[in-house]
Amino acid sequence: MSVVHYARPVSGEVGRRERKKQLTRQALVNAAVRLFTEQGYDQTSVADIAEAADVSKRTFFLHFATKEDVLLADGSTRIDLAVRAIEGRRPDAPMREVLAEATKTMIANTAAGDLPNGLAALRARLVVTTPAVQARVLHTMFTAQTRIAAALRRAYPDTLDEITAAGVVGALTGAISAAAVASLQLGEPPERTRAAMQHAAGIALHYIESLDTPDPAAPRASGGAKATPRADDRH
Amino acid sequence: MSVVHYARPVSGEVGRRERKKQLTRQALVNAAVRLFTEQGYDQTSVADIAEAADVSKRTFFLHFATKEDVLLADGSTRIDLAVRAIEGRRPDAPMREVLAEATKTMIANTAAGDLPNGLAALRARLVVTTPAVQARVLHTMFTAQTRIAAALRRAYPDTLDEITAAGVVGALTGAISAAAVASLQLGEPPERTRAAMQHAAGIALHYIESLDTPDPAAPRASGGAKATPRADDRH
DNA sequence: GTAAATGAGTACACTGAGTGCACCAATGCT
DNA sequence: AGCATTGGTGCACTCAGTGTACTCATTTAC
Secondary structure: OOOOOOOOOOHHHHOOHHEEEEEEEEHHHHHHHHHHHHHEEEEEEEEHHHHHHOOOOOHHHHHHOOOHHHHHHHHHHHHHHHHHHHHHOOOOOHHHHHHHHHHHHHHHHHHHHHOOHHHHHHHHHHHHHHHHHHHHHHHHHHHHHHHHHHHHHHOOOOOOOHHHHHHHHHHHHHHHHHHHHEEEHOOOOHHHHHHHHHHHHHHHHHHHHHOOOOOOOOOOOOOOOOOOHHHHOOO | OOOOOOOOHHOOOOOOHHHHHHHHHHHHHHHHHHHHHHHHHOOOOHHHHHHHOOOOOHHHHHHHHOOOOHOOOOOOOHHHHHHHHOOOOOOOHHHHHHHHHHHHHHHHHHHHHHOOOOOOHHHHHHHOOOOHHHHHHHHHHHHHHHHHHHHHHHOOOOOOOOHHHHHHHHHHHHHHHHHHHHHHHHOOOOHHHHHHHHHHHHHHHHHHHHHHHOOOOOOOOOOOOOOHHHOOOOO
């Protein structure tokens, strides 16, 4: 393999080494997704995955710290998105709006990234069926919270102390993830789950509004959140 | 041992067997707390704990499903408390009030259970330093959420659908736990951490009020939540 | 162009969590 | 006293995850 000797590190390219690395990484993800789907998560060992991807078991752990992490391959992208949404706010934007924007971005992205292989769908299934995966996802989200809370505090340094910032972000993500899992457990289809997440975000955000407006004339149901279309459309 | 032959299974008593079981269980907890404190969590193996408690390693797993679980020995008590607080509500009590009560009970209990051995304090320390413990606690709390959400929904069947119930409870516990961890990470003393939890609960509850009162005349800062003494006393 | 430096992948041995199983012995029940 | 139950044991096993010393392709420096 090699008509071209001197590849092109020119023009800001990645280089063969890095490309090959991403290749094995992708092979591992694909093998994992396939095996998890075919045989189930618990019935698939890391050795199996490595074997199927035709690398050594040690190599697996060169790319992923734990067995669960292979399911979070796309991982930090969404968090980065949220952080950037907060950091790139208009200077005088109210907190509620900024958080609403960040939330919307994240949920939208959740929907998008699914196409390549069935990663997101598989993950969704495993989150409600496999405790180990659920625990890992939960933990990942929790650590992400602190990053987001930090960004938020940086954005509103004199409105928020550490505790309040943590509480706000905790309430937001707590509501969203609880609603998402509840929806998944009910066996609802993806777009309904996304709606559930939005609904829960609306709940949390509705409150947050009252932090923006020190003299709350309108922390009421009328506000921007429109929190209860869902509570109505069922029962 | 044994002047009394036929102990007393009379009058609803526990019996020697059960008593001995609790004894070994307690021995395991004590040994674990001591070793974790002396040598650190990661430096202590389950075999070590079992050895120190003078039982076999196999016995450890007869009492605790995982190494982390030994730290959650008191575990489900607090959840039961919350569930009971919800179930035992006055028939017409507003949701906010019920949840406030449940929250207060839980936080109070958190403070109380610490006395016997340093379990709660140790756990608090490990939650912020040891990922495995943090993950386990998080997961425990998350599963507890569904029980609480179910109880809440049972209490307010026509105000709440599954999703909203999950969202409400998720927001509440998300806010509380995020604030608690933030406080612990700041190295704050226990009573300050408890205050942080209360503060975060107030945040979440303040919103929830608006679910009770379809026509909110007073979902403002004056209400029962008193949400921001903390945000002021720092900044 | 050649040599040194780097870093992905490998082989292998090891620790430690958690499980299955057959068994023993104390306890509880009648 | 005799039988059933059940907490605890010993042992062998699986599997996740790590440390280490090695190879070899690629990259970089000369």
